[in-house]
Amino acid sequence: MAEKKRKIFQFVIVGGGIAGVTCAEQLSSQIPSADVALITAGLHIKAVTNYKQVSKTLEEFDVEEQHSSVLEEKFPNMTVIHSPVKALHTKSHCVETADGCVFGYEKLCICSGARPKLLTQDNPYVLGIRDTDSAQEFQKRLSKAKRIVVIGNGGIALELVYEVEGCDVIWAVKDKAIGNTFFDAGAAQFLIPSLEAKKPEAAASCKRPRYTTEDPAPRGVQTFTADRSSREHGHGPTEPGSALGPDWHEGIILRGAEKVARRVSVEYQCELEKIFTSEELQQTVTPDSGSWPVYVQLTNGRMLGCDFVVSATGVVPNTEPFLHGNNFAVAEDGGLQVDGQMMTSEPDVYAAGDVCTACWEHSPLWQQMRLWTQARQMGWYAGRCMAAHFLSESIELDFCFELFSHITKFFNYKVVLLGKFNAQGLGADHELLVRCTKGHEYVKVVLSRGRMMGAVLIGETDLEETFENLILNQMDLTLYGEDLLNPSIDIEDYFD
Numbered sequence: 001m002a003e004k005k006r007k008i009f010q011f012v013i014v015g016g017g018i019a020g021v022t023c024a025e026q027l028s029s030q031i032p033s034a035d036v037a038l039i040t041a042g043l044h045i046k047a048v049t050n051y052k053q054v055s056k057t058l059e060e061f062d063v064e065e066q067h068s069s070v071l072e073e074k075f076p077n078m079t080v081i082h083s084p085v086k087a088l089h090t091k092s093h094c095v096e097t098a099d100g101c102v103f104g105y106e107k108l109c110i111c112s113g114a115r116p117k118l119l120t121q122d123n124p125y126v127l128g129i130r131d132t133d134s135a136q137e138f139q140k141r142l143s144k145a146k147r148i149v150v151i152g153n154g155g156i157a158l159e160l161v162y163e164v165e166g167c168d169v170i171w172a173v174k175d176k177a178i179g180n181t182f183f184d185a186g187a188a189q190f191l192i193p194s195l196e197a198k199k200p201e202a203a204a205s206c207k208r209p210r211y212t213t214e215d216p217a218p219r220g221v222q223t224f225t226a227d228r229s230s231r232e233h234g235h236g237p238t239e240p241g242s243a244l245g246p247d248w249h250e251g252i253i254l255r256g257a258e259k260v261a262r263r264v265s266v267e268y269q270c271e272l273e274k275i276f277t278s279e280e281l282q283q284t285v286t287p288d289s290g291s292w293p294v295y296v297q298l299t300n301g302r303m304l305g306c307d308f309v310v311s312a313t314g315v316v317p318n319t320e321p322f323l324h325g326n327n328f329a330v331a332e333d334g335g336l337q338v339d340g341q342m343m344t345s346e347p348d349v350y351a352a353g354d355v356c357t358a359c360w361e362h363s364p365l366w367q368q369m370r371l372w373t374q375a376r377q378m379g380w381y382a383g384r385c386m387a388a389h390f391l392s393e394s395i396e397l398d399f400c401f402e403l404f405s406h407i408t409k410f411f412n413y414k415v416v417l418l419g420k421f422n423a424q425g426l427g428a429d430h431e432l433l434v435r436c437t438k439g440h441e442y443v444k445v446v447l448s449r450g451r452m453m454g455a456v457l458i459g460e461t462d463l464e465e466t467f468e469n470l471i472l473n474q475m476d477l478t479l480y481g482e483d484l485l486n487p488s489i490d491i492e493d494y495f496d
Contacts, residue, residue, distance in 0.1 A: 296309055
């Protein structure tokens with residue numbers, strides 16, 4: 001293998017997504033004299049732009065797809081290698097690429113992300129959406145579609161069903177409410193009316209709406225219809241690249257073949273049982289009228305025809321081809337186990353982003369979720385750890401892992417998630433405080449023994465920094481009771 005080596009780099013990072021690029025940038029800027037290589041399969045990388053530190057742990061940023069030459073221009077000590085990785089040889093400290101080249105490393109970071117957990121493999125009527133390529137393929141198929149079935153209840157599904165126009169959408173979720181990964185039934189019920197309303201040109205803003213309560217989300221099937229939005233779209237699809245970032249749908253037109261209103265039907269508490277082609281059902285009379293290229297049978301007994309199926313049931317860490325011939329410790333979820341300094345079980349090999357599983361002792365207020373915010377944080381921290389170890393310096397676990405925090409947007413509402421926002425791991429030892437004003441805001445606080453452990457903020461609440469401080473400080477809030485969410489009390493000034 002030695003005779004095939006082109007060059008030995010001090011640092012090699014595999015993956016051109018958010019985690020990999022952030023890691024490479026951190027290393028290149030922290031040690032300008034070091035030779036840094038970024039290995040990526042495509043010509044384009046995902047760069048973090050317009051970064052803003054909102055509070056101690058909350059951050060906002062855009063993800064921009066750029067040609068990899070931008071990195072080399074910005075960092076003279078960085079080399080971008082365009083080729084998929086064929087094999088990793090940890091014993092000889094080298095990476096073999098698909099084009100036959102071999103690159104040695106002193107320290108390596110694997111940031112290969114994750115791939116969609118497809119409902120079925122090699123079915124032309126099933127599409128998973130994870131990267132720019134698959135998003136473009138979805139746009140292409142959607143333009144000719146009259147009906148699609150979306151299976152899944154995570155972030156991609158939430159974004160799709162709201163953004164798609166000119167096409168019937170049947171949304172099958174295994175839970176009692178939509179968005180179960182992020183919300184409880186109350187928050188889901190707050191968001192549901194957005195499916196039957198026109199998409200506003202700008203998000204509604206209401207700092208102190210009046211206090212109301214909402215009924216819990218109903219069970220069964222719900223159908224929502226809205227007029228087609230006149231919202232302006234971007235200039236078309238972006239170039240093929242790696243994993244999607246926030247607002248991935250902003251740059252592409254998600255419109256079906258029908259010049260009709262948006263129509264979303266939600267099938268609750270069911271999953272996919274089987275997929276049939278129209279040929280396989282030629283001799284079968286189905287309850288669904290019309291003729292479709294593909295049919296899905298749900299566990300609730302319904303048989304539904306559609307043009308294609310979107311598999312939005314989560315992701316699987318993309319550990320291939322790194323496992324073969326090596327001795328990586330792999331977590332139950334399939335990710336590469338990493339310790340508190342992002343190191344895997346193999347010497348001088350680190351991992352960051354969706355491909356890894358954080359196996360250090362977590363803060364009581366933090367949990368890993370495979371989101372772009374954590375991909376950036378892990379990539380940045382992995383770069384710092386690699387640099388510190390290279391320079392024989394010590395480093396402590398970064399503060400960003402003290403409190404889970406995430407800002408996103410669903411159904412055109414700003415959504416902030418803090419700490420144990422769904423009471424994860426708290427068992428019965430917790431209580432909830434909720435304030436909801438229809439069409440404006442939804443605020444949920446998770447308390448345990450009088451201490452705030454998490455929060456969900458939907459809408460322009462202006463409470464994120466105050467609640468972040470209350471969660472981090474673990475102040476006893478027992479005396480305040482329900483006044484904690486009293487809209488007549490300016491809680492930001494009260495706890496300032």
